[in-house]
Amino acid sequence: MRLIAAMSGGVDSAVAAARAVEAGHEVTGVHLALSRNPKSYRSGARGCCSIEDSNDARRAADTIGIPFYVWDMSEEFADTVVDDFIAEYEAGRTPNPCLRCNEKIKFAAVLDRALVLGFDGVVTGHYAQVRENAAGLVEMHRAVDMAKDQSYVLGVLTQDQLRRSHFPLGGSTKPDVRREAEARGLQVATKPDSHDICFVADGDNAGWLAEKIGPRPGTVVDEAGTVLREHDGAYAYTIGQRRGLRLGVPADDGKPRFVLDIEPVSGTVTVGPREHLLVDALDGIKPLWCTGAPTGPLDCTVQLRAHGAEHRAQVRVDDGRVHVELLDPAEGIAPGQACVVYDGTRVVGSATISGTRRRVESPA
Amino acid sequence: MTDPLPAPHRPAYLDHAATTPMVPEAVAVLTEMLGRTGNPSSLHASGRAARRVVEESRELIAERLGARPSEVVFTSGGTEANNLAIKGLFWSRHAQDPARRRLLFSAIEHHALLDPVLWLGKEQGADVVTTAVDRDGIVRLDDLRRTIESDPGSIAAITTMWANNEMGSVQPVDEVVAMARPHGIPVHSDAVQAAGHLPLDFAASGLEAMTVTAHKLGGPIGVGALLAVRELELMPLLHGGGQERDVRSGTLGAPLIASFAAAVDVSVRRREAEATRLEQLRARLVEGLVELVPEAIVNGPADPALRLPHVAHVTFPGCDADAMLMLFDARGIEVSTGSACTAGVPQPSHVLLAMGYDEESASSSLRFSLGHTSAADDVDRVLAALPEVHARASAARAVRAR
Secondary structure (H helix, E strand, O other): OEEEEEOOOOHHHHHHHHHHHHOOOEEEEEEEEOOOOOOOOOOOOOOOOOHHHHHHHHHHHHHHOOOEEEEEOHHHHHHHHHHHHHHHHHOOOOOOHHHHHHHHHHHHHHHHHHHHOOOOEEEOOOOEEEEEOOOOOEEEEEOOOOOOOOOHHHOOOOHHHHHOEEOOOOOOOHHHHHHHHHHOOOHHHHOOOOOOOOOOHHHOHHHHHHHHHOOOOEEEEEOOOOEEEEEOOHHHOOOOOOOOOOOOOOOOOOOOOEEEEEEOOOOEEEEEOHHHHEEEEEEEEEEEEOOOOOOOOEEEEEEOOOOOOEEEEEEEEEOOEEEEEEEEEEEOOOOOOEEEEEEOOEEEEEEEEEEEEEOOOOOO | OOOOOOOOOOOEEOEOOOOOOOOHHHHHHHHHHHOOOOOOOOOOHHHHHHHHHHHHHHHHHHHHOOOOHHHEEEEOOHHHHHHHHHHHHHHHHHHHOOOOOEEEEEOOOOHHHHHHHHHHHHHOOOEEEEEOEOOOOOEOHHHHHHHHHHOHHHEEEEEOOOEOOOOOEEOOHHHHHHHHHHHOOOEEEEOOOOEOOEOOOHHHHOOOEEEEEHHHOOOOOOOEEEEEOOOOOOOOOOOOOOOEOOOEOOOOOHHHHHHHHHHHHHHHHHHHHHHHHHHHHHHHHHHHHHHHOOOOEEOOOOOHHHEOOOEEEEEOOOOOHHHHHHHHHHOOEEOEOOOOEEOOEEOOOHHHHHOOOOHHHHOOEEEEEOOOOOOHHHHHHHHHHHHHHHHHHHHHHHHHHO
């Protein structure tokens, strides 16, 4: 097959491309330029937007012996990922931009472009496994290396997208991939992993959002509605956050307080005790099902954040809305996050969390 | 994907304006010279032999380009020569008379000139003034005249390229010189794209300085020259041994310089015949492109006297030029989008924007440039691949617009 290898400049996508070549595919390497003004040198944040990353990807392609191009996806990225990220925070939700990028850029804009240019699919360095089932449908499963598993951020892919996607690293562990990169003579073998959001410098989410959105003053209140302090923007807070609240006075019972709720219109941030963070039911919207929607109540597990724990759950789909009863309660779940549904290792689908219900209802 | 054209081993190279293959004469001289030793500044026999090669090369280049040998200042290439010309001129002219703050440059200069000019404006107190160009990419003399005559005493220098690298449009250098002369304003021209393709006579041009480089005319990459009249005071960029008239320091690379001279010699002697041949090849290409893609627009001057014979800049409306480049490349056909890149990301060309094109047409345009190795077969391969490449690249633009 003719495949586009999306090469970030990191070790995973380089080894994935090399493996695709070895599997007999005709591979063309592509680095996605996601920022209009790429920084010359990496700042604190390890991202996908620096010239150095682009050069690393190019050198990996040289070593593998495949053609290499840079595709300018900066406009699409700004429109669908960055703007969405800002809008979601403005609306008091907590988006996952990596998931959004997979949904709208890597397996949409890039895949669509690849297909019209005559390619058959896209290969990436994601840790996940795809395989065809007996019914001829392509299933996605968790990676063998659970520490690196990225099926969560791929949970938005449809059957059509999965059919065109190749994840050669799903059966490997990260240390093996690094060793293989070394053996293949890839210069990026020892390059550190990226962690932060690629377009937010130094991982300073709140500072970045403050710059983009500007001041939106509001108050931090307790569950009784008592104002504890003022703030410059509710977007600097995340549900479940404990650190950096700077409330001055301790709670009456002396226990730490956590962000329980964010009300974006008034900018009210409600804090309270940890046990009030627990939720045991979720509502989801915009569901995507990898191999079709569940026909009845589904006993399954759900994952609610990247590298988060699995929770046993029962999922019901009702007229495009998803209802999730959690057998294992979850803590600090924010609207906007993705709920990815698993059946064993298989990804069933995903939905965007639109609301949560608390085991202990807050009096507010 | 059905591939009607299995990529042959030898690419169809249509990017001679980026760099052209070395002519065999230049390769022979270079390889022979690389085996010799001797610093041209050394006083012993080896040094003298190297110096002799440099001076003979200087004389040959001077003769072929209508200059005096003493006017040839060797540099590492076009970028250095342009930097030396514009910075050297601004610094020395401004030092002589602080009122001379203005630098006039055309809107379509190559980055190797544009960026030093903008740097002088940002960091060195120059007042940088752009001269507009028309829709064909030719400097508007009325605009230049107004700028000059508004205050000639404040002008440190004027620079106008000889022929544009993207469009191939030839600039009215004679007229620019004629406007500047009564006011004693020095004029520099970046002739990197013109040398070897247009008749150049430095003395007859009346220019104070002119940039040429080896690798655009069949010589090696890494050597070029600034032709500068003797009276011209240039403040050096590089200080050191003062090898080149105390204007440029650095050990002279005798092998590169000798090879450069061989390429200048060959390209100037063959220029006329080659220009006719390339003009015909270009016509075959352009006619074929327009026949296959009727909406294609050939940019730049239509009059052959106003453009380079070997460059064709074409807009394919609604088509993604980056995708075309990649699809052609996969078929062994090498062309250019003609624009500068940042981290491999094509930026909209300042040349096209200056000519009044929008970003959309700038991103739908390709530059085809021919040279001494080009043959009818290269053109035919482009035309054979075009229908599928164009269809796919148009679809690529369409999915983006979705």
